[in-house]
Amino acid sequence: MSSKSADIPNSAPLLRAMTDSTKAGQLPDGLTAQDLKQMYEGMVLIRAYDERQKKLQRSGRIGFCVTSTGEEATQVGIGHALQDQDWIFGYYRQYGMMLYKGAPITELADHLFGNRDDYAKGRQMPAHYTNRRLNFVSSSSVIGTHLIHAAGAAMAAKYKKDNAVITTFIGDGGTSANDFHSCMTFAGVYKPPLVIYIVNNQYAISQPVSKQCGAETLHLKGVGYGVPAVRVDGNDVIAVYNASREAFAKARAGEGPTLIELFTYRVGPHSSSDDPTRYRGNESDQWLSEDKDPIARTRNYLKSLGLWDEAYEAKIWKDAQNQVNEGTSGSEKKPEPDWNSLFEDVYAELPPALARQRDELIEQESEFPRQQEGEFPL
């Protein structure tokens, strides 16, 4: 266990745009100044949302949170390449794409509080977002199960001859899970319009990549399944966008799946229940340095293009923070879901046995109304 786990093996170079193929002071192919600013502002909004989540959790107003500090470029670079008809099968750290695709903060915050307006009706712990309008699919807490769902959805999209690309995401640890194998097998055999992202953020809770997998890099896992794979600097938002755009174009042209390893850093803990100093000391301090932090790197790039100044920086942060504060404060005040909703959505129609269980609860509640938790009303 040392910072070596986060070193980049020399034998497998990372695709980069902001430092290699794009000269400073020059717009990259296919992106306008407006695109770049939008991507930068998208990353700032995610970080502001994460700061707010942390505060809400520390002050005990929400029970749990997951942040993606340091990984903003992975979400914004992909989000910028996605089209409306595309789908996202993510895990708990991909909410930044919902934000980037235009979900109001309130929709995400309603889920954090598990309130009446939460799409999941308060059934999942925070960070298990769902959003039908954005084709953002509900996820499990079991690692990797959604990967094969994404392969199935991509097979369905191919069968229906839709022009949709299905994206799915897994961390470095999740590539050890059974369902990763099934997903890659189906991807290789059926060649559906699927893009599988490995968000290699160096740690699966406490386990470094070197103890997770014997291969030198994770993108090598594409080879055995016949799935073309690339390895990208996940903190270079333009490189992430470029790799995604290319993979999506291939998928839409019927040329099958791509595996993309995004090399990035999980600056914060795995979740609010985790203390990373137990297993990586202060290793993460260097991960928000100017050469690693995706926001700092984009800022420097914008500067080189003359698209950035202090006033702009101050304004977008203020806007993001206002948006986040307003969105979350509204959610906090909403009541919890109606207890009747407990029985909804188990089946399309309520089965008789479940209806009877509900009716018994209705009778009990009307006879002995609940005052507050722990109070015995009799």
Next chain:
Amino acid sequence: MAQMTLLQAINDALKTEMRRDNRVVVFGEDVGVNEGVFRATEGLTKEFGEERAFSTPLTETGIVGAAIGMAVYGLKPVPEIQFADYIYPAFDQVVSELAKFRYRSGGEYSCPVVIRTPYGGGIRGGLYHSQSPEAYFTHTPGLKVVIPSTPEDAKGLLASAIRGEDPVIFLEPKKIYRSVKGEVPEGEFTVPIGPARVVQEGSDLSIFCYGAMVEPCRLAAEKALEKEGIRCEIIDLRTLYPVDEEAILASVRKTGRALIVYEAPKTSGYGAEIAALIAERAVEYLEAPIKRIGGFDTPFPYTLEKIYVPDAIRIFLGIKDVMAFE
């Protein structure tokens, strides 16, 4: 109406539903060109092409998981698990994903997958080709569990399962795939999921059973009438979740005695659920203790399967036992 085996009726249901709705797709290990190890998918690839009826790589997790993704995206997948015993590698996908998709997304996404799988003993399949896993699935909210015992029901229940909006575990009693024949309506035909079927009426004792156990129950009841003058009522449950509680209670209220017969290991088997239901809601009508006859609490055996699976003799003795209580 045509005479069909249970297996032919299942094949007929698949063909009929695939003709009716092009969202229906069928896949699993060897179901394509080989048409299934039991031939349940005979002619499907030929008629509907490999796009809609195809063989998959050997991964049950993959089969069920991909079906979930297809259903979420808008298709009506009917995956096959070659033997119910092989569903355990996909168990997590079934209970953690398939069953929970609608609930965990607050109804934003639904997951209408029908998993067909042959189950139960009677074909000398040994430990890994004979299990009856129904109780695992009836214990999982979000799933419907259906088991036909006649060709007519096999066709009608499978069609209803495919047309429904919920995930269904469709367990096919493989012992009677070819041995049971019957009239099956041609063309589009459904039997609703939920209601039980009264196999025969009787006034002295209620027998609750399903799948391949219906026939030995019928034989045992015939002997009980012939030798002891006992008139048994036989109820084929057909759907284990949601189960037809009212049919069960009405029968017990009439006869006052209950015998439950199933092939799975007795302890924590589905019979316990029926016994508990009767105890909770009709105990005052009982004139004798409820009796369960199940498989034994051992893994399923190969050579001795005839002893393991309840047969007409054990059921006959069970009937006498319940009737003997004063």
